[in-house]
Amino acid sequence: MSDQDLTVSVENLRKTFKGPDGGEVAAIDGISMSVRAGELTALVGPDGAGKTTLMRMMAGLLKPDAGSLSVLGIDVAADPQSVQDRISYMPQRFGLYEDLSVQENLDLYADLHGVPEGERKQRFTRMLEMTDMARFTERPAGKLSGGMKQKLGLACTLVRSPDLLLLDEPSVGVDPLSRRDLWTIVQQLIDDEKLSVIVSTAYMDEAERCAQVFVMNKGKLLAEGAPDELKKRARGLTFTATTPDGMPARELQARLIDAPDFIVDAVPKGGNVSFIRQQDADEARIGELLRDAESEPRDEELEDAFMMMLRQHEAQDGEAAAKPATDKAAPEPRRNEDKPVIVVRDLVRKFGDFTAVASTSFDVAQGEIFGLLGPNGAGKTTTFRMLCGLLPATSGHLEVAGLNLRNARAEARGRIGYVSQKFALYGNLSVRENMEFFGGAYGLRGKALRKRVSASIEQFNLDPAAQSGILPAGYKQRLAMATGLLHEPDILFLDEPTSGIDPLARRAFWRTITSLAMSGVTIIITTHFMEEAEYCDRIAIQDAGEMLALGTPREVRKQAGDAGTDMNSAFIAIVEQGRAARDNKAKDKERAA
Amino acid sequence: MSASGFATRLVALTRKETRQMLRDRSNLVVGLVLPVVLILLFGYGLSFDVKDARVTVVLEDSSPTARNVVAGLRGSPYIAPTWASSMAEAERMIRAGQTDAILRVPGDFSRRLAAGDGQLQLLLNGVDSNTAAAIEGYVGGSLALPGQQQVDRGGNKPAAAANITIVQRMWFNEASESTWYLVPGLIVLVMTLIGAFLTSLLVAREWERGTLESLFVTPVRPLELVLAKLAPYIVIGAIDLIMCLLAAKYLFQVPMRGSLWIIIVSSLLYLLVSLGLGLFISATTRNQFAASQMALLASFMPAMMLSGFVFDLRNMPVVIQVISQVLPATHFMGLIKTLFMAGDYWPDILRNCAILALYATVLIALSRRSLAKKLD
Amino acid sequence: MARLITYIAQVLSLIRKELLALVKDPANRTLLFAPAIMQALLFGYGATYDLTNAPYVVLDQSRSAASTELLARLDGTGVFRRVASLTSSDQIAEMIDSGDALLVIGIPSDFQQRLASGQQAPLQLILDGRNSSTAGLASAYVSSIVTAYNQSLGNTSSLTIVRRAWFNPNLESRWNIMPALIAALSMMQTLMLAALSVAREREQGTFDQLLVTPMTPLQILIGKALPSMLVGILQSTLIFLIILFWFQIPMNGSVWLLYLGLAMFTLASVGIGLSVSAVSLTMQQAMLYTFMLVMPLMLLSGLLTPVRNMPAILQVATYVNPLRFGVDLVRRVYLEGATFADVASNFVPLLAVAAVTLPLAAWLFRNRMA
Structure with missing residues (x-):
């Protein structure tokens, strides 16, 4: 192949960092790969696979320790500036200047990339239109919602048409609508400008759009190829099990995923359970597991192949994820539908003249998993903060375990657990120290505290001496969960707990949640992974502070109508219907006035 | 890359830095309000000049001679005498912090004076050693010497007395006012403050917020980043300099004997030095807290204590003098005081400006290097 | 009872966490104590108003026995150091301008003759007034030497003043400044630590996590205040030890009273710091506001x-300044050996500041909107 066809060529690349114990940790461990020009290429892999390190090396921000890396035919290590002059790079956390307005951020990057005045206008108009941000050009970037920030970040990277575009997990923490918008922009640019794009992602539906997929794990390349080719690895092993009436899909899912010898992976989907069986698993044993659930084959997806590869690699390494808390949990569900533990009536929260939460009402029963979904900035976090007593409500009634936590005695807070959106533990303390502190803050002490901490460390498979701040995302999330559960709360609030963590860790996480719910803990959770809504007993969809849908996943899918085949499209449909209705109402009002 | 690319990027980055500076109120408070507060505090609040020192007189000798001798205290503009009936009472006053010194006139004073050996006791509270020393001087100077009085009354010259008299001239600061040297020193402090403290947060903040990573992968060059960060703070520094100069001239009437333009040029040079230092600290620590602490320790505290601002360098042990010579603030402090009070003294100007220019170049080059577009 | 133990245990676990977080960061570790020691040493040597080795030059046009004798006395004090002997008055300006000499002593050619003939002999003294304090001191020294010389000529004025300085017999300015640093140096960091403690948690999102625990604002306040106070008092102790053993400035008062005073002073500082912290949303704001206050x-x-040299209005303003009372208290206890009754009045403003700022901070924890 000539240089013309290859944007990136990597040969035996190695990069090591100093580990916390002073030893060397190989982030990239002898990778060789070639990326073709004019195509969309995906890097997929769990936390710590080395995706970000590889991206940064391509962008000339890190120097390889060994091997060669050439981007656009240039040796990056020798001449990073020439590469940086020609590529665009969007890091995981795009560095928007939050005190500058949308327009000012765009201008800055246009100037830095030397976009001529003439082209600029047209480009900006197109970018603003594609990102749907033309209305907000004067707004400071810091006041945008997470999804908008990400779109603006992409717009800033794309102020000119680069020879290569690097996107490092562009959709982490972004809601389905913004995610769809992001991809529309990228796709259009690929179609119009023959852009070469390398994207790292944890979403398999995103990887499926790519021409070429590289699967990485622990600094090594596991597989490469077109999605269709990779998918084949799971051919014939994928099935759907129909859950018997009256049984939540997650119960069947839990049973299946707890049998790793026969089942590679199982997730609830559309009220049923999708699973992958082990190649050499005994047919009869699977039948036993399924009991009275019917199963039939389904088409394999990239995610299936990916999960298989990861599980295999993991089995070789002999590493276990968090153990679900099933062993100790009472098998008998303690659900009490009649007496809701959380009551929200006409809850309103305003910041100045901005309404963050508008007249919201819902109940959550004991032992229920209640999902609060909505685009970035829909008011989910505000609702959470009010429920936890961190923020006073402007008006309305709310009750958590019969109390309003804002004015309740401090001990009442001991009954709830709260895991906030971003990792909110002390980064420079060790895992054990963090847990001991929060345990202590919840009134545990002495032997009882030590016992709880040791048990949790074991249950979540954590390294007690590790420094919390430098743990991989999945481990941070486990630590946050472990900490939130130390005092065995009756009610658990989880704000986007799975954002930015890989599929394996997410499976383990949900296994813990489902078994907690079984033991009677009430769980309220927000997430941007719509397929995760399938684990919930009931979900609510919020947008612009208003409640658009409330019910079981099945009911919500039904509300979405034709679009409701899977949760992701159901969600998008409902939010868009809601927005259209709101726009109409606004127009009516204008007309009336 | 062409020169026009450089110019476009520099302008864009400078605009960005300026906007960020203007939008963050705390920056402006430290950059513009704090200097005003400092000007007022230094000009009005700080004074080494003892006024109305409290001297308690214990008159154990009630003779007219004794009264005459201490009467002179009342004439002194620096002393506010009070009276105590007994030594015990006066000592209690000194312990309670109600007086600074006791002047005791012993019972046999006039008798011994007549015998040519009059003795007074001065008891000082030495805790504030500076004030104590000053009081000692003032008391000595204001006591009316009986010999002189007699001379005056007689109208005659005293019998020939071979005596050395001191004809003293205080150059540069005839009235011996501490404001005159505090205010020029203030310019040093303010330039240090703007430079080191404000800029110390600049790069560290971008590291912490992750904005540098995006910025690095653009055609931007490290030098452009450095220059753009300096530019708005040079303006703030210049505004502060003008405020200081105006205050010095019109508010505190400090003489400005050197050329104004040399004062301005050298101040701007020093501003560059401290900006460079702040930026360098910021770029190397990558952490706002550590950066601000380092900046305080490396620039501000030494500028205040070891540059010859209030404490004369010539009184310090050699080791400390050597350390102080390493500090750019010391060189600027010496220069600015000379420029204000003494005038253009060229050897000083050239030497110090050369040193400052060298520091500025080195520090800015170092900042540029520490902003090399690397994450590891 | 069990409830009380739990209450205390909760506070203790917060204190433990705060201290761990401080000590675990290597940058913090050095920033906590190294600067205090370094500054105490540097300022101990550098921050002095006392004249030592003041450089002077002489223009001796008399070159007589009398002038030699006078200059020998000047050199003998140890205060002055002759750096050059000039030959012409043209050289004077250069010596002063360049700062090579603090003072120039000019002895006229008829110096000896005038003295011999019983006349007054003028001694010319030119001082560099750029630092008027130093110049004033130098002038006082010269005049005392001249007075002594005059006395030796047998022309004594019959009035002598016998000086005795309490608490600081040699009137060393180091004795004045160093004990004050016990309070002043530690305040910088105490304020900064307290100011950052809540602001950092807010910025990193951990403060919410803390607020949802059953801990009350009062518990959080205590848990936040005590570690900062502890660090402040440890720093003070370091400086105290340096002053006592390295600079050997004698301590006259009670150590207990000193520490009681320091504790109150630190409490007031921490109160200010925590209020700043509770108001600030970011660490940057907290730092800048603290700096605004510290100066x-x-x-x-x-x-x-x-303080007494300040204009009346500023003197009034100093009543809300804990450092004013901290400095005064430490100085008086250390040097004067003041008793509790002597310094009791200093405790009132310190307590008042703490009584306002601490509840304010606690209230702001929960009610400051993000």
Whole structure:
């Protein structure tokens, strides 16, 4: 192949960092790969696979320790500036200047990339239109919602048409609508400008759009190829099990995923359970597991192949994820539908003249998993903060375990657990120290505290001496969960707990949640992974502070109508219907006035 | 890359830095309000000049001679005498912090004076050693010497007395006012403050917020980043300099004997030095807290204590003098005081400006290097 | 009872966490104590108003026995150091301008003759007034030497003043400044630590996590205040030890009273710091506001210049400045050996500041909107 066809060529690349114990940790461990020009290429892999390190090396921000890396035919290590002059790079956390307005951020990057005045206008108009941000050009970037920030970040990277575009997990923490918008922009640019794009992602539906997929794990390349080719690895092993009436899909899912010898992976989907069986698993044993659930084959997806590869690699390494808390949990569900533990009536929260939460009402029963979904900035976090007593409500009634936590005695807070959106533990303390502190803050002490901490460390498979701040995302999330559960709360609030963590860790996480719910803990959770809504007993969809849908996943899918085949499209449909209705109402009002 | 690319990027980055500076109120408070507060505090609040020192007189000798001798205290503009009936009472006053010194006139004073050996006791509270020393001087100077009085009354010259008299001239600061040297020193402090403290947060903040990573992968060059960060703070520094100069001239009437333009040029040079230092600290620590602490320790505290601002360098042990010579603030402090009070003294100007220019170049080059577009 | 134990245990676990977080960061570790020690040493040597080795030059046009004798006395004090002997008055300006000499002593050619003939002999003294304090001191020294010389000529004025300085017999300015640093140096960091403690948690999102625990604002307040106080008092102790053993400035008062005073002073500082912290949303704001406060607090504390020299309005303003009372208290206890009754009045403003700022901070924890 000539240089013309290859944007990136990597040969035996190695990069090591100093580990916390002073030893060397190989982030990239002898990778060789070639990326073709004019195509969309995906890097997929769990936390710590080395995706970000590889991206940064391509962008000339890190120097390889060994091997060669050439981007656009240039040796990056020798001449990073020439590469940086020609590529665009969007890091995981795009560095928007939050005190500058949308327009000012765009201008800055246009100037830095030397976009001529003439082209600029047209480009900006197109970018603003594609990102749907033309209305907000004067707004400071810091006041945008997470999804908008990400779109603006992409717009800033794309102020000119680069020879290569690097996107490092562009959709982490972004809601389905913004995610769809992001991809529309990228796709259009690929179609119009023959852009070469390398994207790292944890979403398999995103990887499926790519021409070429590289699967990485622990600094090594596991597989490469077109999605269709990779998918084949799971051919014939994928099935759907129909859950018997009256049984939540997650119960069947839990049973299946707890049998790793026969089942590679199982997730609830559309009220049923999708699973992958082990190649050499005994047919009869699977039948036993399924009991009275019917199963039939389904088409394999990239995610299936990916999960298989990861599980295999993991089995070789002999590493276990968090153990679900099933062993100790009472098998008998303690659900009490009649007496809701959380009551929200006409809850309103305003910041100045901005309404963050508008007249919201819902109940959550004991032992229920209640999902609060909505685009970035829909008011989910505000609702959470009010429920936890961190923020006073402007008006309305709310009750958590019969109390309003804002004015309740401090001990009442001991009954709830709260895991906030971003990792909110002390980064420079060790895992054990963090847990001991929060345990202590919840009134545990002495032997009882030590016992709880040791048990949790074991249950979540954590390294007690590790420094919390430098743990991989999945481990941070486990630590946050472990900490939130130390005092065995009756009610658990989880704000986007799975954002930015890989599929394996997410499976383990949900296994813990489902078994907690079984033991009677009430769980309220927000997430941007719509397929995760399938684990919930009931979900609510919020947008612009208003409640658009409330019910079981099945009911919500039904509300979405034709679009409701899977949760992701159901969600998008409902939010868009809601927005259209709101726009109409606004127009009516204008007309009336 | 062409020169026009450089110019476009520099302008864009400078605009960005300026906007960020203007939008963050705390920056402006430290950059513009704090200097005003400092000007007022230094000009009005700080004074080494003892006024109305409290001297308690214990008159154990009630003779007219004794009264005459201490009467002179009342004439002194620096002393506010009070009276105590007994030594015990006066000592209690000194312990309670109600007086600074006791002047005791012993019972046999006039008798011994007549015998040519009059003795007074001065008891000082030495805790504030500076004030104590000053009081000692003032008391000595204001006591009316009986010999002189007699001379005056007689109208005659005293019998020939071979005596050395001191004809003293205080150059540069005839009235011996501490404001005159505090205010020029203030310019040093303010330039240090703007430079080191404000800029110390600049790069560290971008590291912490992750904005540098995006910025690095653009055609931007490290030098452009450095220059753009300096530019708005040079303006703030210049505004502060003008405020200081105006205050010095019109508010505190400090003489400005050197050329104004040399004062301005050298101040701007020093501003560059401290900006460079702040930026360098910021770029190397990558952490706002550590950066601000380092900046305080490396620039501000030494500028205040070891540059010859209030404490004369010539009184310090050699080791400390050597350390102080390493500090750019010391060189600027010496220069600015000379420029204000003494005038253009060229050897000083050239030497110090050369040193400052060298520091500025080195520090800015170092900042540029520490902003090399690397994450590891 | 069990409830009380739990209450205390909760506070203790917060204190433990705060201290761990401080000590675990290597940058913090060095920043906590190294600067205090370094500054104590540097300032101990550098921050002095006392004249030592003041450089002077002489223009001796008399070259007589009398002038030699006078200059020998000048050199013998140890205060002055002759750096050059000039030959012409043209050289004077150069010596002063360049700062090579603090003073120039000019002895006219008829110096000896005048003295011999019983006349007054003028001695010319030119001082560099760029630092008027130093110049004033030098002038006082010269005049005392000249007076002594005059006395030796047998022309004594019959009045002598016998000086005795309490608490600081040689009137060393180091004795004045160093004990004040016990309070002043540690305040910088105590304020900064307290100011960052809540702001950092807010910025990193951990503060919410703390607020949802059953801990009350009062518990959080205590848990946040005590570690900062502890660090402040440890720093003070370091400086105290350096002053006592390295600089050997004698301590006259009670150590207990000193520490009681320091504790109150630190409490008031921490109160201010925590209020700043509770108001600030970001660490940057907290740092800048603290810095805004520290400068005036230092300048208006009497550390460098006596409070009584300030204009009346500023003197009133110093009543809310804990450092003013901290400095005064430490100085008086350390040097004067003041008793509790002597310094009791200093405790009132310190307690008042703490009584306002601490509840304010606790209230702001929960009610400051993000």
